Amino acid sequence: MVSKNQIKLITSLQQKKYRYANKLFFAEGVKGIQELLDSNFELEHLYSTQNDFPEVSNNKKSIIDENDLKKISALATPNTCLAVFKMPLEKSIIATGLIVVLDSIRDPGNLGTIMRLCDWFGIQQIVCSNETVDYFNPKVVQATMGSIARVNVNYTNLNSYLQQTQLPIFGTFMNGENIYKSILPQQGIIIMGNEANGISETLEKLVQNRLTIPRFGSLQKTESLNVATATAIILSEFSRGN
Numbered sequence: 001m002v003s004k005n006q007i008k009l010i011t012s013l014q015q016k017k018y019r020y021a022n023k024l025f026f027a028e029g030v031k032g033i034q035e036l037l038d039s040n041f042e043l044e045h046l047y048s049t050q051n052d053f054p055e056v057s058n059n060k061k062s063i064i065d066e067n068d069l070k071k072i073s074a075l076a077t078p079n080t081c082l083a084v085f086k087m088p089l090e091k092s093i094i095a096t097g098l099i100v101v102l103d104s105i106r107d108p109g110n111l112g113t114i115m116r117l118c119d120w121f122g123i124q125q126i127v128c129s130n131e132t133v134d135y136f137n138p139k140v141v142q143a144t145m146g147s148i149a150r151v152n153v154n155y156t157n158l159n160s161y162l163q164q165t166q167l168p169i170f171g172t173f174m175n176g177e178n179i180y181k182s183i184l185p186q187q188g189i190i191i192m193g194n195e196a197n198g199i200s201e202t203l204e205k206l207v208q209n210r211l212t213i214p215r216f217g218s219l220q221k222t223e224s225l226n227v228a229t230a231t232a233i234i235l236s237e238f239s240r241g242n
Contacts, residue, residue: 002047002068010072010084016134023087025136027148029079035146041085047072048081074138087136093154094125097187098238099167101158103203104131104194105227111135112143113228114192119147121235126153127161127189162206165189169208171199172230176210184238192234195227 002010010026012018019025024044027033030052037043037055046053046061049069053061069078093099100123105111111133118126133140135153144151162169168188191207193199199207213225213233225233 002062002064002072007071010082013084014074014138016137019087019134019136024084025087025141026074026082026084026138027141028073028075028082028138029142030081032141032144032146033081033083035149036083036085039149041088041149044084044086046081046083050080052081075142090154091152093127093156093161094152095165095167097125098123098235099125099127099189100231100235101162101189101191102126102128102132103158103191103199104129104197105192106131106133107195108133108137108139109143110195110226110228111137112140112145114231115140115144115151115153116147117228117232117235118151119144121239123235124150124152126151127158128153128155129158130155159202159206162189162191162203169206170211171204171207171209172234173198173204173210173212174224176212178214179211179234179237180214182209182211182237188238190234190238192227192231 009022013022013024013026027036037053043056043060046056047064047069048061049064049066051063069082072082100114100118102114115126115135132155135148141148168185169191170188171191172193191199191203213230
């Protein structure tokens, strides 16, 4: 059984203000939960329809039925488990290597996918504008498939942050230099812009290197790439060059 108070708390964590008020977030699915259990994230409580995760002590685990899982899940079709974790303390921004900066990314799926991509390509640091979707949002956590445990994410005023950095700043535009012909460094900041509006005018002024992913289609009518897709191509090229 899941008590009414537990249901109320867990469902409230779908909203940012309650996540930060309680310093809690949740993950769903065996893979994502296992990744978090294997990391430094601290488990608050695990709810599962199966007697799995033997490493979790009984006082932090409840076996529940599918109806109870539906009451606390954020998914249209719930998985077999949901785990509530404590939010970790924010770490300092890593100032070396390649850093991905996200300017007002609003879609949770895009942010989660970008976090997965950074994990794949060995990017340890993402710096987000304060307007970017919260990375503890359940949809973001779900989309990361566990990569949330391995990528450092910080939120800050990007204008101030970029003015202070000593790293070269790259931005993605429709009229930049062909990324396939560019010499790309091992260290730098890569700005990815908002899904609809791209990089804001304020940040555009701080970009030192404008890059573009050229279109190869014969009609040349596609307006833009999805921001997560564009991030995949750009990180691949930076990694290939190094």
